[in-house]
Amino acid sequence: MSAYATFASNEIDASTENEIEEFHAITRLIVFAKESAALLDAHQTVYCLDLALEQITTELRHRADNSSDIAAYLKDAISRQ
Numbered sequence: 001m002s003a004y005a006t007f008a009s010n011e012i013d014a015s016t017e018n019e020i021e022e023f024h025a026i027t028r029l030i031v032f033a034k035e036s037a038a039l040l041d042a043h044q045t046v047y048c049l050d051l052a053l054e055q056i057t058t059e060l061r062h063r064a065d066n067s068s069d070i071a072a073y074l075k076d077a078i079s080r081q
Helices: 002-039 042-065 068-081
Strands: none
Touching: 002 042
16 A cells, blocks of 8 residues: 555656646747747737736646645745755
8 A cells, every 4th residue: 555655646746747847848938939029029929928927827826726746846846946
């Protein structure tokens, strides 16, 4: 039983880490697109990309509030920076 719990915990940690990495990748893409749009004076596009970045922040906070695994992962990641 103990081995199963450890295995399940490792799966959750790996899953959480993968989700966080995917959100980081999406964030990098949006930031790049926003910077490019700003250079083109595409103000409406910049605004929409700002909204997308805010939504990613909201989503991560919501997931952290609903999952102690993500909250712990985020705290560890912040402390490493």
